[in-house]
Amino acid sequence: MERSDVPSPAEAVGSSIVAAVSDSADVSVMPDSAIRLVFRKPGVFVCPSVRSLENSIGGVLQILQVPPQVASSAEKDAIDILVQWTSYASLSKLASNLSLSTSFLDLGTGQTVASKENKEPARNPVNTSGPGSKDSLSKPESYEIKIPLHQIHSIKKVVPALGSGTPYIIIFTDKGIALPPLYFTSGGIKEMFTALKSCAYVTRSEEDSNLFLINDTANMLVKSMTSLEESNRINGLERRDRAGFFSDISLSILGAFSKVPKMGRKAIKSLKNEEKHRDEDVRKPSSIHYSLGEFELVDDGEQQHAIELPQVEREAPVTAVEWRAAFDPNGKVSDPSAIKRRIFKGGVENSIRKECWKFLLGYYSWNTTYSEREALSAAKRDEYLVYKRQWQSITKEQEKHFAKFRNRRSRVEKDVARTDRDLPVFKDRDGPGLTALHNILMSYIFFNFDVGYVQGMNDLAAPMWLIMQDESEAFWCFKHYMETMSSNFDKDQQGMNTHFLQLERLLRCIDPTFHQYLGRVSCLNMFFVYRWILINFKREFSCDDVMVLWEAIWTNYLHPKFHLFIALAMLLTARGDIISQRMGFDQILQCMNNLSGKLSADDVLKRAEALFRNFDARTDDEVKQAVFVAAPRQEAET
Numbered sequence: 001m002e003r004s005d006v007p008s009p010a011e012a013v014g015s016s017i018v019a020a021v022s023d024s025a026d027v028s029v030m031p032d033s034a035i036r037l038v039f040r041k042p043g044v045f046v047c048p049s050v051r052s053l054e055n056s057i058g059g060v061l062q063i064l065q066v067p068p069q070v071a072s073s074a075e076k077d078a079i080d081i082l083v084q085w086t087s088y089a090s091l092s093k094l095a096s097n098l099s100l101s102t103s104f105l106d107l108g109t110g111q112t113v114a115s116k117e118n119k120e121p122a123r124n125p126v127n128t129s130g131p132g133s134k135d136s137l138s139k140p141e142s143y144e145i146k147i148p149l150h151q152i153h154s155i156k157k158v159v160p161a162l163g164s165g166t167p168y169i170i171i172f173t174d175k176g177i178a179l180p181p182l183y184f185t186s187g188g189i190k191e192m193f194t195a196l197k198s199c200a201y202v203t204r205s206e207e208d209s210n211l212f213l214i215n216d217t218a219n220m221l222v223k224s225m226t227s228l229e230e231s232n233r234i235n236g237l238e239r240r241d242r243a244g245f246f247s248d249i250s251l252s253i254l255g256a257f258s259k260v261p262k263m264g265r266k267a268i269k270s271l272k273n274e275e276k277h278r279d280e281d282v283r284k285p286s287s288i289h290y291s292l293g294e295f296e297l298v299d300d301g302e303q304q305h306a307i308e309l310p311q312v313e314r315e316a317p318v319t320a321v322e323w324r325a326a327f328d329p330n331g332k333v334s335d336p337s338a339i340k341r342r343i344f345k346g347g348v349e350n351s352i353r354k355e356c357w358k359f360l361l362g363y364y365s366w367n368t369t370y371s372e373r374e375a376l377s378a379a380k381r382d383e384y385l386v387y388k389r390q391w392q393s394i395t396k397e398q399e400k401h402f403a404k405f406r407n408r409r410s411r412v413e414k415d416v417a418r419t420d421r422d423l424p425v426f427k428d429r430d431g432p433g434l435t436a437l438h439n440i441l442m443s444y445i446f447f448n449f450d451v452g453y454v455q456g457m458n459d460l461a462a463p464m465w466l467i468m469q470d471e472s473e474a475f476w477c478f479k480h481y482m483e484t485m486s487s488n489f490d491k492d493q494q495g496m497n498t499h500f501l502q503l504e505r506l507l508r509c510i511d512p513t514f515h516q517y518l519g520r521v522s523c524l525n526m527f528f529v530y531r532w533i534l535i536n537f538k539r540e541f542s543c544d545d546v547m548v549l550w551e552a553i554w555t556n557y558l559h560p561k562f563h564l565f566i567a568l569a570m571l572l573t574a575r576g577d578i579i580s581q582r583m584g585f586d587q588i589l590q591c592m593n594n595l596s597g598k599l600s601a602d603d604v605l606k607r608a609e610a611l612f613r614n615f616d617a618r619t620d621d622e623v624k625q626a627v628f629v630a631a632p633r634q635e636a637e638t
Contacts, residue, residue: 035064035065035066036064036065036066037062037063037064037065038062038063038064038065038081038195038198038199039061039062039063039191039192039195039196040060040061040062040063041060041061041062041184041188041191041192042059042060042186043058043184043185043186043188044058044059044060044061044085044182044183044184044185044188045057045058045059045166045182045183045185046059046085046087046145046180046181046182046183047180047181047183056183057087058087058088059085059086059087059088060085060086060088061083061084061085061182061188061192062082062083062084062085062086063081063082063083063084063149063192063195063196063199064081064082064084065080065081065199066080066081066082080520081148081149081150081199081200081520082146082147082148082149083145083146083147083148083149083152083171084144084145084146084147085144085145085146085182086144087144090144145171145179145180145182147171147173147179149196149199149200149214149215150174150215150522151173151174151175152171152172152173152174152214153172153173153174153176153213153214154172154205154211154212154213154214155169155170155171155172155193155196155211155212155214156169156170156172156208156210156211156212157169157189157193157210157211157212158170158181158210159189159210166183166184166185167183167184167187167189168181168182168183168184169181169182169184169189169192170182193212196214197584198582198584199520199521199582199584200214200215200521200522200584201214201215201521201522201523201584201585201586202214215522307510307511307572307611307614308614308618309607309610309611309614310610310613310614311610312606312607312609312610312613313606314345314346314602314605314606315342315345315346316346317346317347317348317349318339318342318343318346318347318348318349318352318356319349319352320349320351320352322342323339323348323352323355323356326338326339330369330370331368331369331370331371331372331373332366332367332368332369333359333366333367336366336367340555340556340557341555341557343356343360343551343552343555343557344551344552344555344557344558347547347548347551347552348551353467353547354467354468354469354473356551357464357467357468357477357551357554358473358477360551360554360555361477361480361481361554362480362483363380363473363476363477363480364376377472377473380472380473380476381472384443384471384472384475384476385472387443387444387446387447387475388439388442388443388471390446391405391409391442391443391445391446404452405445408445408452408453409442409445411453411455412438412441412442412445412453412458413438415455415458416434416437416438416441416458417429417434419434419437419458419459419462420462420466420543423466423543425465425466426462433465433466436465436471436474437458437461437462437465439471440461440464440465440471440474440475440478441453441457441458441461443475444457444461444475444478444479444482447479448479448482448486451482451486451489454489456488456489456534456535457482457489459535459538459539460478460481460482460485460535460536460538461474461478463538463543463546463547463550464477464478464481466543467547485536488533488534489534494630494631496530496533496534497631498630498631499526499533499564500525500526500527500529500533500631501631502561502564502627502628502629502631503526503529503533503564503567503568504524504525504526505626505627505628506564506565506568506615506627507568507571509615509619509623509627510568510611510614510615511572511575514572514575514578514579517578517579521582521583521584521585521588522584522585523584523585523588527585527589528585528588528589528592529567529570529571529592531593532567532570532592533563533567536549536550536553536563537549537563537566537567537570539596540570540595540596540597540599541596541597541599541601542597545600545601546601548601548602548605549566549601549604549605552605553566558609558612559612561628562608562612565608565609565611565612565615566604566605566608568608568611569604569605569607569608569611570592570595570599570604571592572607572611573595573599573607574588574591574592574595577591578591
């Protein structure tokens with residue numbers, strides 16, 4: 001949509017502005033509530049004529065954080081930040097619309113400013129007459145702009161050359177309507193944007209350096225995906241150039257989300273539609289049945305919030321003796337459920353990990369015999385060689401006419417060269433470890449042409465070689481792992497959409513207070529856990545802890561979506577800091593990435609199990625089912 005720098009007088013004062021300012025901006029302040037003053041700037045003018053400041057109307061621009069209980073019932077989850085301009089003449093009238101005990105808390109000074117007393121608060125302080133109506137034109141002092149932050153698409157900053165005019169901003173709504181210019185006669189535009197960044201995700205448009213996007217979903221996701229790239233390091237080597245990263249994986253996750261053209265915009269539109277209809281997927285927290293008994297208290301800096309978590313203990317790893325005892329004389333596992341429970345609760349000793357993983361990943365069936373597994377391994381070894389020879393047999397001449405092969409091989413080679421280089425088995429660039437990993441990933445490309453190779457698969461394949469130390473076995477274990485993980489790498493990002501949406505619903509059920517906070521800072525898309533989900537927490541824990549974590553997930557002992565409870569357990573470790581420091585998306589993303597290497601797998605698994613048991617016991621069946629409904633699939637590109 002094209003937007004002019006300065007709207008026409010008709011746009012500036014026309015009746016269309018009434019439609020842009022939603023009735024949901026109504027603030028009926030309850031007693032003892034505090035509207036937080038995020039930003040306040042006097043000397044901001046609106047004028048009917050965009051050519052000069054003659055007949056302009058002086059006033060005050062404010063950014064207000066409204067407590068959830070103050071917002072109208074229809075918008076409690078959405079409205080908490082209001083951008084409001086009020087004329088000087090109507091300030092006293094505005095004060096009279098606020099209830100007796102209402103106060104403003106200045107976040108900068110920490111001082112509370114009492115409002116004017118009022119015995120009969122108005123029901124609707126929004127200027128319903130609207131600019132452009134007879135009332136507002138005959139009484140310009142009644143002019144008022146009030147719009148919820150979530151309805152703002154972008155803000156244009158215009159700073160004329162020195163001496164040639166007054167700096168001003170233009171607010172564009174999510175409907176594409178330009179509000180009247182706001183002229184800053186004594187500075188303050190920079191401070192306004194600084195204040196906005198404290199309560200919203202603000203990014204500069206790539207097309208126009210003076211246009212600032214508010215809570216732009218695409219940019220948020222790109223930043224989260226970039227965090228995956230930035231964590232790729234080779235000992236002492238520089239990070240890859242971001243531009244190179246984005247061009248290298250055009251067939252991968254960025255192909256669906258971060259490209260400007262049609263496909264990416266459709267994906268973003270789909271995500272926004274999902275966010276819009278979240279309330280239709282799961283009932284409001286007030287209607288979810290849960291109770292509180294023995295509390296674990298978390299101080300969030302504003303209040304104490306209690307989540308009932310049962311006591312959960314971990315157990316010792318499964319030993320070689322215990323593992324061998326699980327098989328009958330023919331080699332079948334006597335009680336798969338029992339051994340899965342033990343693996344879930346304690347993991348396995350490293351000496352039996354190679355054999356155990358083959359069962360957990362589905363390479364071996366739990367009811368196969370010794371002889372059946374031996375025959376299967378031989379057949380699978382021959383089959384693996386077929387895929388390996390296919391790509392190895394491509395000649396140089398063929399390669400010249402096979403662009404997709406060249407591109408995929410290039411991405412594999414670049415990613416393999418920087419995979420787990422801190423581990424001895426992958427330390428040597430030309431050693432057997434990285435060579436085998438390269439072969440496994442190239443062979444998988446020819447096994448699964450549809451998926452091919454996407455960055456992140458190297459992280460999933462590396463532990464397979466580390467444990468198996470055999471190309472064929474590592475390949476087949478990786479292949480089975482990808483059967484459960486491949487949707488994470490879909491071009492349309494259906495799998496990742498579903499993870500994000502289900503995690504958001506889960507948070508709403510278990511911790512509605514934290515969920516509400518994330519909604520206020522426009523972070524319910526959950527993009528800040530992108531790296532966690534994409535590669536199953538591979539870069540968040542030590543190598544040994546990752547194995548324990550994966551083993552628990554692979555058992556499917558408690559729930560097939562147990563990884564979401566792990567993500568929630570990790571997220572909640574930072575809950576207090578996020579709320580007390582009023583973090584926005586950038587800060588939350590950094591906070592999540594900074595957890596890498598600081599958490600214990602045992603501690604996280606205990607908390608994840610406790611969260612699951614809380615959810616399972618306190619949530620009714622209808623809500624449980626609704627939480628794990630898949631995200632709607634995006635429309636096919638035409």
